[in-house]
Structures are given as structure tokens and as C-alpha cells.
Amino acid sequence: MTSLTRCGYRKNESAREHSGERARLACWRSWPGFVDFRKQNAPASKKLHDHSAQKFAKAGRFRQQARPVRYPTMNWNRKDLLGLRELSADEINFILETADAFKQVGTREIKKVPALRGKTLVNFFVEPSTRTRTSFELAAFRLSADVINLSASTSSLAKGETLKDTARNLEALHADILVLRHSSAGAPQFLGQRLKASVINAGDGAHEHPTQALLDLYTIREKRGKIAGLHVAIVGDILFSRVARSNIFGLVKLGARVTLVGPITLVPREFEKLGVAVSHKIDNVLPEADVVNLLRIQHERQRKEYFPGLSEYTALFGLTKERAKLLKPDCLIMHPGPINRGVEIDSEVADGAQSVILDQVTNGLAVRMAVLYLCGGIST
Amino acid sequence: MSATIIRSGRVIDPANNRDEMVDLAVVDGRIAERPEVRGQKSQVEEIDASGLIVAPGLIDVHVHLREPGFGHKETMESGARAAAAGGFTTIVCMPNTSPVADSPATIAWIKDRAAEVACVNVLPTGAISKNIAGEELAPIGSLAQAGVVAITDDGRCIQNHELMRRAVEYARMVGLPVLDHCQDYNLVGNGVMHEGYWSTLLGLPGWPAAGEEVIVMRNILLADLCDHHIHCQHVTSARSVRLIRDARARGTKISGEVCPHHIALTDEALENFDTNYKMNPPLRSQRDVDALLEGIADGTLSILASDHAPHAEFEKEVEFDAAPFGIIGLETELGLFLDLLVHKHRKIDIVRLIEMYTLEPAKLLGLEAGTLSVGAPADVTLIDPNLEWTVKIDKFESASRNSPFDGRELKGRAVRTMVGGKTVWKL
Numbered sequence: 001m002t003s004l005t006r007c008g009y010r011k012n013e014s015a016r017e018h019s020g021e022r023a024r025l026a027c028w029r030s031w032p033g034f035v036d037f038r039k040q041n042a043p044a045s046k047k048l049h050d051h052s053a054q055k056f057a058k059a060g061r062f063r064q065q066a067r068p069v070r071y072p073t074m075n076w077n078r079k080d081l082l083g084l085r086e087l088s089a090d091e092i093n094f095i096l097e098t099a100d101a102f103k104q105v106g107t108r109e110i111k112k113v114p115a116l117r118g119k120t121l122v123n124f125f126v127e128p129s130t131r132t133r134t135s136f137e138l139a140a141f142r143l144s145a146d147v148i149n150l151s152a153s154t155s156s157l158a159k160g161e162t163l164k165d166t167a168r169n170l171e172a173l174h175a176d177i178l179v180l181r182h183s184s185a186g187a188p189q190f191l192g193q194r195l196k197a198s199v200i201n202a203g204d205g206a207h208e209h210p211t212q213a214l215l216d217l218y219t220i221r222e223k224r225g226k227i228a229g230l231h232v233a234i235v236g237d238i239l240f241s242r243v244a245r246s247n248i249f250g251l252v253k254l255g256a257r258v259t260l261v262g263p264i265t266l267v268p269r270e271f272e273k274l275g276v277a278v279s280h281k282i283d284n285v286l287p288e289a290d291v292v293n294l295l296r297i298q299h300e301r302q303r304k305e306y307f308p309g310l311s312e313y314t315a316l317f318g319l320t321k322e323r324a325k326l327l328k329p330d331c332l333i334m335h336p337g338p339i340n341r342g343v344e345i346d347s348e349v350a351d352g353a354q355s356v357i358l359d360q361v362t363n364g365l366a367v368r369m370a371v372l373y374l375c376g377g378i379s380t
Numbered sequence: 381m382s383a384t385i386i387r388s389g390r391v392i393d394p395a396n397n398r399d400e401m402v403d404l405a406v407v408d409g410r411i412a413e414r415p416e417v418r419g420q421k422s423q424v425e426e427i428d429a430s431g432l433i434v435a436p437g438l439i440d441v442h443v444h445l446r447e448p449g450f451g452h453k454e455t456m457e458s459g460a461r462a463a464a465a466g467g468f469t470t471i472v473c474m475p476n477t478s479p480v481a482d483s484p485a486t487i488a489w490i491k492d493r494a495a496e497v498a499c500v501n502v503l504p505t506g507a508i509s510k511n512i513a514g515e516e517l518a519p520i521g522s523l524a525q526a527g528v529v530a531i532t533d534d535g536r537c538i539q540n541h542e543l544m545r546r547a548v549e550y551a552r553m554v555g556l557p558v559l560d561h562c563q564d565y566n567l568v569g570n571g572v573m574h575e576g577y578w579s580t581l582l583g584l585p586g587w588p589a590a591g592e593e594v595i596v597m598r599n600i601l602l603a604d605l606c607d608h609h610i611h612c613q614h615v616t617s618a619r620s621v622r623l624i625r626d627a628r629a630r631g632t633k634i635s636g637e638v639c640p641h642h643i644a645l646t647d648e649a650l651e652n653f654d655t656n657y658k659m660n661p662p663l664r665s666q667r668d669v670d671a672l673l674e675g676i677a678d679g680t681l682s683i684l685a686s687d688h689a690p691h692a693e694f695e696k697e698v699e700f701d702a703a704p705f706g707i708i709g710l711e712t713e714l715g716l717f718l719d720l721l722v723h724k725h726r727k728i729d730i731v732r733l734i735e736m737y738t739l740e741p742a743k744l745l746g747l748e749a750g751t752l753s754v755g756a757p758a759d760v761t762l763i764d765p766n767l768e769w770t771v772k773i774d775k776f777e778s779a780s781r782n783s784p785f786d787g788r789e790l791k792g793r794a795v796r797t798m799v800g801g802k803t804v805w806k807l
Contacts, residue, residue, distance in 0.1 A: 085581070162698055184699035185583045186653030205701070206583035245583055270580040 076374045080192040080199040083208035084249040092250055096218050098370035099363070105142060106365060115373050116145035116177075122170050125181040125202070126152045126163070131337055132202050132212070135361070136179045139368035145177070145376070167191050177376050180204070185242075198375040206240045211371055212336050213246030215364040217254065219356055220291055222363065223332055228255030233285045235261040235317060236295030236344055239268060239306075243295060243336050248274050259285050262317055265306045282317050286326040293334040294319055294344045310343050319345045324352070332356050382425070383407045384801060389429030389762065393436055394735035395742070395751035404434050406758040409801040413754055429762055432795065435734045436752050437469025437500075437759025439741040440710065441559070442534070442613055442637065442685035445471075445502065448489060449478025454690035454779045456490075459710070460498035462688070462778035464805035466710040467794025469759035470501040470749045472741075475512065476535040482507035482518040484526035491527060499804040500797075501749065501759070503529045505559065508547045514538045517547055524554040529745045532559035534613060535660075537595055539565055545602050552608035557744055559611045562595035562620070563661065572701060574647040574662045582650060584700065587662045589617035596620045600627040600634050609633040611744055614687050616642045616661040618671030625680040635744060636675070637683035640709060640716035641784070643672050649784065653700045656784040659689070660705035677727040682740045684733070686713040690780030708778050712771055712785050714763070718792030722765065730765055758801035765792045777805075 076094065084092065105113055121140045125133050133149065140147045150170075157166055163182075170178060177198045180188050185205030192199040203209040221227050232251050238244040238260050248271075251258050258276040260267050272278050279285050286292065297313055307313055314320070319333070324346070327333075333345075333355045341347045350357060384406040392399050405412045440463065446454040454462075463471045473490065475481035481490060487504050494502035506523030510516050512533040520531055531551055537560065538544045544560075551558045568591035573579050575586025592615070599610040600623060615621060615636040624636045641659060646666050649657045657663060675681040689706025696703050714737075721727045728736075742750030749759055773786040795807040 162694070164697060182699065184701040186700040189653045190699060204583075206585075208583070242583060245581075268580065270577055273577050274581065 076377075079197075079375055080188070080201075081210055081371050081375055082188045082192055082199065082201050084210050084213055084246045084253070085208065087210075087250075087253070089253045089255075092214070092217065092253060095214055095367065095370050095374065096221060098374060099214075099218055099366040102142075102369040102373070103363070103366035105369070106362070112142050112144060114144045116140065116143040116376050119145045119176040119376055120174060121145045121147050121177040121179065121372065121376075122175045123147060123149045123179045123202075124167070124170070125150070126157060126187070127181050127183040127203070129181050129203070131361075132181065132209075133179075135364045136200075136202060136211075136368050136372075139365050139372055140177075142365070143369055143372055143376075145372070148175070163187065163191070164194060167195055171195050171197050177372060200371060200375060203242050205242065206245070207242050208246045208249075209242040210246050211364065211368050212243050213250045214371070215360055215367040216243075216247055216293060216334060216336070217250050218363045218367050219334065219360050220256075220332065223356055223359070224290065224330075227251065229257070230290040231257045231259065231288055232291040232293060233259045233261055233289040234293045234295065235282060235319070237266045237297055237306075238262055238271060238295070239266045240298060241295050247293065248276055252276065259289070261285050263307045263313070282319075282323065283326060286319075286323060286331075287328070289327065289331055291332045291334060292319065292327065293336075295336065296338065297340060297344050314343055318343060319349055321346050321348055324349045324354075327354065329354075334360060336360070382409075382801065383412075383423070384425040384427060384758075384798075386427045386429045386434055386760065386762070389432045389434035391434045391752065392731055392734050393752040394731060394739045395436070396753055398752070399731055404429075404752065404760070406760070406798075406801040409758050411752050411754050411756050411758050427762075427796070431764065433730065433734070433763040433765055434752075435761045435763055436738040436750050436756075437797070437799065438467050438714065438734075438737040438761050438794075439470040439472070439747070439750055440466075440468045440685050440688070440713070440737075441472045441530075441683060441741045441745065442639070443471040443473050443688045443710065444476070444690065444706070445473040446690055447477060447493065448486065452692050452779075453695075455497070456493050456502065457497040457499075458777060458779040459688070459690070460494070460500045460502060461805070462708070462710040462776065463500045464797045464799070465777045465794075466686075466712070467714045467761040467763060467797055468500060468710060469761065469797060469799045469804075470503060470747070471710075472503045472505060472529060472745065474532065474534040475505050475507040476533075480507050480511050481505065481528075482510050482512070482523070484519070484522045487523060487526035487528055500799050503745070503747070505530045505532050505534075507531065508533045508558065509538060509543065512536045514540060514543065517543070517550065520547065520550045520556065521554050524556055528556065529747065530557045530559050530611075532561070532613070534559065534561045537561050537563040537565070541598055541602070544598070545606060548602050548606040548608050548610060552606055555746070557609045557611055557746075559613050560595070560599055561613050562592045562599065562615075564591045564594045567591035567594060570701075572658060572662070573650050574664045574668075576647060576665055578647040578650060582653070584650070587660075589619060589664060589668065592617050592661055593619045593623060596623050596636075600624070600632055603627075603633045607633070609635070609744070611683070612636045614639045614642065614661055614685070615672070615675070615681060616664050616668060618668045621671045621675035621680055625675065625678070628680060635683065636681045637685045638672055638676060638681045639685060639687045640713045640720070641707060643669050643676075643720055644716050645784065654784065655696045655698070655700055655703035656707060656782055658700065658703050658705055659687070659707055673721075673725055673727050676721060676736075682736060683744065684713070684717055684736045685741075686710050688778075689782075690778055691782045693781060696782050706782070708776070708780050708783050711776050711778060712783060712788075712790070715769065715771070715790035715793045716785070718763075718765055719790040723791050730763075734763075758798060760798040761794050762796040762798075763792065764795045767791070767793055767795065769793055
């Protein structure tokens, strides 16, 4: 496979050889709010410097502030993001660093860059989701992509069309990026192997939810300055959780210590083989944790064999006000949402000073922009 | 009058304890002492079998021919050709067709159709329960009269132990063995792969080995209670092997069969969600594979079969959860078993392998087939045990292509298949 640079150039080829690319850059420069991330790969002397908006206003062109971002150089050659298990630690770090660059876009007056202008993104959510879909949609808007939303009921899947045929039809309409949420593990792999378009996994069954884990990693790194060496407790329904699996793969790769906490029926011992500890006593784990990531108890899909009831779950594993006192003062409390207040977490704790739940949401946008930008640059 | 002589081969006939280098004569479709037919000037066809093994025609007791009802997956004709290409002269077809083979009329249709289009012997089985729904008994006596060789709900498993008990008793009365697909529905739930490390990693619903073992144990208890033979199809778990081994030592009428994929592959193969590795029961762990090999070596597991389960490409090419279970196996099973059991792991010799494909199934089902005795139908398979070949799914005779073994290099295969003295397939 040809090695591509982050920008989509083949190695040893200069941008000048790509006239289309030149045209696109010219088009970018005239775009309000433009930041040329690609320039960051240029030698230090040629890097963009701080410019005030005033200076540009004088020059007759409006340009948003572009702070120099230390941009990592790396060859990104994946068209799909299917899961964190297949990524190296370097690749994960690269996405997080790319997300750094995009995070500041959200703080600007004009929250938009033209990175994916002219590209079509399809949000294909075969399983219902509001939060993740909205986040991807917004991320795509901020990258200037055109977005189509499809759900199982609005697609031909309801008419008996297979997933493959539906996806190939979307591709025939020149969709460049397919963001897929599916109840069946492996569905993104299935499409990734069969489509030329980028496939981004937005959650597949109990398998992986890579962008959620990436935003969790991003938030930990942002708040604690590092990930290696931290002790992260993931609490709740691990067995059925794609968020847990992606977090485990990512955290272990980046050197964190992970303990899974929950009822034995939902945290089977097999997980120890993934390089993590398993505990069924939350009170022993909380005092040692640097991060507590609480997973939603998915009671709507639980069969009643797994645990006797929500009140028993709260009694044994809920992060109550009393239990929260066991936490280190700088311990982060995370939750992928939506929260069941009073079940896995007390309301006061969810809204307390240690909670970074809303930061996760904000960071999710930056991480998803980074993922769409990187993979979307490979698909063509 | 026609006569054939198969010269210079190593004739292995476990039913008669024969293993010698002799010529084998066939006259008028039956094994004969000499190729000459007295008083007639007959033309004798000669087949050079030097370097080859001359075995009784192999029997596969576990094949899905898909007709009636699912001719887009496989037909009697294509399935029989696949069997011939794999070295099989007799195949036993499962009743989970549409309609289900739970009535004498359907059995009659299958037999007529097979006689018309199949190049090998096709023996039908009948359902244990009506519509294999596990709720009420199928007319087992009438099925026996219609000519089924066994009863089974394969693909399904009767969960009601009382119903199973009555079925076994009834089968004993009419002299039919009971074949059972061992799966406890509550324990297995919506499981699609072996419950263990890989299911944990991939987030796919697990199919615990205990889901098989519970029913194997149930069958052992019922075989004792009813004093009748129950055959456990496609055994996959280490504990099932132990249960069957102990029960057989006590004299219980229980037996087990092994499919090639369950010893050739482990659950690790599912890493890329390829639905050609999705089968029921599922691929299990290395520990289970090792136990199956031991079970074959010590005779606990006495029968080899393919569980040939054809599915069209469009049916298999879907999300993993949605894909149907099963793979085809008729054209690869002999090669895989020879390669793995005889050459690679050296668990059994080729004589035992042929016994497990001929004498053992013939005994289980009470068949006339599976021997080279004088007077027996001349169903003969010529095997080159050392021929190295590569599996190519494009070359399959089967109408389906759902095999995970494409490109696999194997040692040993059938090179000629004769049914009733007539060569029906040759390499």
C-alpha cells in the first residue's frame, strides 16, 4: 500500500504536483476562519505565526486567529476507524494531538474550517442514538462536509435490503465517509472491507466504540496531563459495553492501569486476559483510582438473569455521595452518558466538582473532527 | 454383464479386517471374487490403483442437501456430486428442509428425487418432532416404514426432556437410532461463537461449552433410561468428550461424531468477523481441539462427518449476527482429516480413519454399506493418502461456496469414487 502523508500526498511527491490540491488550498485560503493545519508540517521557520485579526483586516482579508499548533508528523494511512484494538499507541496519540488542533476551532467566533469541504458524510445509524449522531453531525458541519442522516427506519433496511446493498447504494451516490452505528459486532469491519469510502465505527454491538474511548482518553490527558501510570476504574456493565472494550484497549496501550468493577455476571473473569484487573468490590477500588469511568446500566436491554435489580446494583456499585468521599480529591469522574441519575451515580456527584462529564461531550466534538479529518483524507 | 478389476491397490476393509495388496474385482455392480464371468465373454475394465488405497465407499452421516425447499443453496444433484468429489458413496441427509422431513410423503419425495438425480446413495433421516419444533412427536413409526435410517431434529434440539425420552423409547421400538444436535437453548441464548477469550474481545454473544455438555449429559441419562442408542452429533467440547468417554466405559449406548472444522480451527479464526467461520456448534478453544483429538485417538468419538451446510453467498455476506450458521464440508473433509489426524497429529492410522468413515457409521445406522465383502454393492473409494493439493472453492461441485478452507494446503484425498461399480467421479 502506498504510504500517504497525513495530507494525502504520496511520499516524496510535493504538493505542487497536485494541481487539484493547489486549487483546494487556494480555495481554503479565501475561506473565513481558515487554519492551514497542513502547513504545520513545514519547516519551523515557515510555520504560521500569530496574527491578529486587525492586521488581516488591514490587509483587506478577514482571517481568524491562528495560533501555532505543534502538529505531530506521522503517516496516517487508515481509511477506516474500526476500533482501538487495531491502532498502535502512536496512532492513538496522533489522533489526540490532531484533536488538540481542532479543539480551539470550537472556541472561535466562526466555528468552521473547510477541511472536508465538498465531501459527503453519511451518518448511518442502524441502532438509535442521539448523542453520538449529533456529535458526528456537528463535527462534520465544522469541517464543512455535507451530511446526510440515515436511520434503520428511514433506510431500505426496513424493506429487507441487506446492509451491504444499502451501503453500496450510498457509495454509488459518492458518499465519502460512512459513520456507522450498528447493533451487530463487526458490522463496520464488514463494510470497511467492502467499500472504498471511509467507514467510521460509531459503536458496533458490544464490540467497540472507538471515538467514545478516544474522547475519554483525550479528557483524561487534558485534565491530568498524562495517561501512562494512571489508575482508571471502569464501573458497570462491562460485558455488553463497547465503550468499556475500546477504553480497555486504548488505556492499556497508553500505559494506564485499568480495573473493571461490577457484578460478576457483567464482568466475567475472561477480561483479565485483556491485561486489566477485575474487582467486584467498588469500595476497595475507589480510594486508589485516578479516574472513575461509570458506564450506564443498560437496563432496557438487560435480561433479568444478570442482576437482581437496579436498587441492588446501586447498593453494591452505585457511586453514591458517601462512596464519593472515598475518592482522591483529584480523581476524575467520567460517564459516557446518558446518565441514569440515582442508579450508577448520585445526582450531586454527577454535577460535582470532580465530574468532567460535560468536558467529555465538548472533547467528543474535537476528537470526532480529528478522526473525520484523518480518515476522510485517505478515502479519496 | 460388466466387470471391473482394480489392480495393485492396498485394499483396506475394516469390516473384514483386511489390509492387503490385492486386486479387487467388481461384477455387475457388486464385489466379486474374480473379474471373469463364467460362460460369458465380458470386457473387463482395468483400473490401476498402484500407490492408492482401495477403501469401501465412504459414508457421511451428517449432510444438509437443502432439498426440498432451499434449492438455491444446494440441490440433491449438486450435493451428491460434491459428495462424490469428496470420496463419499453414501450420504445421510438431515430433515431440516422445507417442508421438514417429518412425514412419509416428504421422505418418499426425497428418495424419488435422489434416485433420479443423485450420483451417490442418499439416505434420508426423519424428524423427531413435528416441524422440528420440539413440541410433539413426528410419526416416527411411519417414517421408519418410509425408509429413514435415523431420526434427528438436527439444527434444533429438543429441550423438553420428557418428549426426548418418549422419542428415544419410540425409536427403540421401531429400531431407529436417534441423532441429536446438543444445544441447551437457555444457556446458549443468542450466542454466535464460543464463549471465551475471543468472544470477550470481540463483543460477540457467547455460546458456552456448557450449553452442549448439559444436553450430552441428558442424552447419556436417557440412553441409559431407555436402553437405546443416542448419537451426539458434532461434539465440540472437552467436557463432552469426557462425559461420552466415561459413559461408554460404563456400557451406555452413546456415541459422538467430529466435524473437520472443529479440529482444524479455533475460535481465534473469528477475529475478522468472517461469517465463513460461523457455525453451530461454534469453533472452540485449543483445549477443546486437543480433547477432541484425544477422543478420536482413544475411540471415544467414533464417527467423522462434515455437517455439510451450504448457504448462498448473499445469505452469508451479511452482519455476523445475522448470518446463518454452517459451512460446506463434503469436498474438504477427507483431506482435512487425513492431513490432521493421520499425517500431522498422527492420532490414528489410515485404517482407523477408513473404519470411522465406513464400518462405524454402517454399524450406527444398520447399513449394508461400508464394506468390500464379496456380494456387497461395489461402492469403492480410491484414496491417495499422500497427494498434496490445495483447496480451491471455485472448483467445488457444491452449489455453495461457504468454506473457510479456500487456499488451504492438504495432504491426501480421494481420487476416484465408484457407486455400484460405476465411476461417478474421478480426479
